[in-house]
Amino acid sequence: MAAPDPCLLVILGASGDLTSRKLLPALYEQHAAGNLHPRTSVLGVSRRAKSDEAWRDELAEAVRSRVANFDPALWATLAPRIRYQAGDAARPDGWEEISARIRRESLADECGNLLFFLAVAPELYDPIVAAIGDSGLVPRERRACLGDPAAPWRRVIVEKPFGVDEPSARALNQRLASVFEESDIYRIDHYLGKEPVQGLLALRFANGIFEPLWNERFVDHVQITAAESLGVEDRVAFYDQTGAIRDMIQSHLLQVLAFVAMEPPSVFAADRIRSERRNILESIQPPDVERLEEVAALGQYAAAEGSPGYAETEGVAAGSTTETFAAMKVHFDNWRWAGTPFYLRSGKRLAAKRTEVVVQFKAPPTNLFRTLGQDAEARVAEADRLIIEIAPQSRVRMRFAGRAPGATFSLKTLEMSADFGGRGGGAEPEAYGPLILDAMRGDQSLFKDREEVEAAWAAVEPLLGAASQDLRRGIAGNYAPGSWGPESSKLLLGRDGRSWHDDG
Ligand SMILES: NC(=O)c1ccc[n+]([C@@H]2O[C@H](COP(=O)([O-])OP(=O)(O)OC[C@H]3O[C@@H](n4cnc5c(N)ncnc54)[C@H](OP(=O)(O)O)[C@@H]3O)[C@@H](O)[C@H]2O)c1
Known part of the structure; x- marks a missing residue:
């Protein structure tokens, strides 16, 4: 099985229940098992203002209460790779600061891989995907990075519920296809x-x-x-x-x-x-x-x-x-x-x-x-x-x-x-x-x-x-x-x- 590529995981909806109860405990467990690439980092995005440190403290508590054998020393090796950016991801103007931060964190050399995770209420999937498209972070033509034969990838994980019926699922599929290739769309079902x-x-x-x-x-x-x-x-x-x-x-x-x-x-x-x-x-x-x-x-x-x-x-x-x-x-x-x-x-x-x-x-x-x-x-x-x-x-x-x-x-x-x-x-x-x-x-x-x-x-x-x-x-x-x-x-x-x- 191939090793996971390094990437910046951008969690949209970072203040929410899913992020603290499931996603960060899951990432900690994978880090503890040595499965995360050492250059992989996390950028949480949601509207309320907080510092990187404040978010890390919140997460440390959440992870501690949910995983077996929480090891503070191990957490300390993951925490510096976890950052937070306040912003409204459903509005194109919100993405000015979000994408500036993403570029600063990960794309300085134009080679960074980006994995977006839509951890927000389902009615926000459409406007957020549209805004990601407008941000220019997902160019249609991928340029191979200098010295790197593989082009950097842009992927998105979409939470359930995926639509509320067949027409709304089809509309969301169309929206996703307007920004991402099907091979870059990950419709998750944690089951x-x-x-x-x-x-x-x-x-x-x-x-x-x-x-x-x-x-x-x-x-x-x-x-x-x-x-x-x-x-x-x-x-x-x-x-x-x-x-x-x-x-x-x-x-x-x-x-x-x-x-x-x-x-x-x-x-x-x-x-x-x-x-x-x-x-x-x-x-x-x-x-x-x-x-x-x-x-x-x-x-x-x-x-x-x-x-x-x-x-x-x-x-x-x-x-x-x-x-x-x-x-x-x-x-x-x-x-x-x-x-x-x-x-x-x-x-x-x-x-x-x-x-x-x-x-x-x-x-x-x-x-x-x-x-x-x-x-x-x-x-x-x-x-x-x-x-x-x-x-x-x-x-x-x-x-x-x-x-x-x-x-x-x-x-x-x-x-x-x-x-x-x-x-x-x-x-x-x-x-x-x-x-x-x-x-x-x-x-x-x-x-x-x-x-x-x-x-x-x-x-x-x-x-x-x-x-x-x-x-x-x-x-x-x-x-x-x-x-x-x-x-x-x-x-x-x-x-x-x-x-x-x-x-x-
Ligand atoms: N919780 C679970 O166990 C679970 C399980 C399966 C699926 N899901 C799905 O996962 C998604 C998230 O669930 P959740 O329970 O975590 O919901 P949640 O607790 O309501 O969290 C969503 C977070 O999104 C942020 N947000 C809202 N509008 C935003 C915007 N415009 N831009 C950026 N961030 C925004 C909010 O923080 P701010 O107010 O700071 O913006 C909020 O804390 C939902 O689609 C849900 O159906 C959840």
Whole structure:
């Protein structure tokens, strides 16, 4: 794997939560692991005035509270490379000072690489990208630097949410393309930086035993769950405009689904992996908008002792139909998966905090053990289940039926389990770190391309638009906190003779 190039990482939105909670802890971890190029530095930009020192002090506190084994001496070797510039990045005149500082910090010799990170509210992406374009920092014609055969690069990392629907994603793609080459645009989804998600690729493609079974002939169905036990907490304003489909399903869950369902790439290379992910998302069958209740279920959590329901939460619009729970059934129009449904669900205030993929293989053609009674039938029904846990555990489990010891013949459920992350229980690094390094080395494998983002929006579009009104009618308080969501979610699988894997 190529080493990351040196660059100036320009974080736009430096005073924000993402920067202090995720980005700087991630950079510190990568610095501690010796992965950052020694000439890489950081310039934070946001509107409020503060000195380099004041920002470093803020960050030192934030990093200390978030990383395991914070080492002040190590921080002291990174801190001098962290600087701050006040400025309004959404206004072209704001860029006079910002670009002067960037040139001073990094481009004095015209050879510096620049990595912009849009860590601001999504409505600012468009004006900020336009202003970067106007600043002249991203020349269309790259000049090779004197004595350096490689031209300096200009790249941009764009945070999610990438648009609020397909048209807005397309408009943002056009704006980005007016300033950056597609090969320089990194649409980040930090889920793809999680080791167990990448472990899915290894599990599928580094072993011979799964791939022959990984299709509609042997897989009954797949479930992908991202459940949270907390409510909306302090993200009410954002969440009420967003909901579970935009926040989780369109982005994270469809990305995980793409890794589970995609065809093997011919080589392990960014463009091949991205093209397979895009193909699988584009082969999602559009649902019949007249019968959405057969493919989706939406909900809002009710009140519980001591905590208000979503609808009564301060800041939530009166009569809001924003979903805090969403489940959907996905069918693919392709040879591998025709007829095998993928069920996705995500929600807040659910029974557990858990992200997992469950691959349920088909039962044996006939159940030899049916004469042993209902218990044996139940054992067979829950066997042949591969459970890939992404969080909070990071492991893979295979559940199967075996004989229970004893004088009479009966069945019991057995499991094989392996630590997926392989860190032996050690803390996983912040997922942003490896992704930022990938952007520094020019590897787009784990970033979404233009068509992939648009295909993911197209897949959920019917559940967001006017056609979803019936699904949203009466959702206020339709599931109890601590449950696994509304009845309609159980029915989604129940109608198909299946049930959610709720027992962990
Ligand atoms: N927080 C997370 O964990 C998380 C996770 C996934 C995705 N995201 C996404 O990441 C982005 C940032 O999220 P966040 O939670 O960090 O938001 P945030 O806390 O609101 O921070 C954004 C920062 O941007 C700065 N800002 C606003 N207008 C600006 C302008 N015109 N020019 C320069 N800076 C400006 C603000 O600082 P000043 O007032 O000083 O300008 C503010 O502190 C959002 O798109 C969010 O959806 C966040």
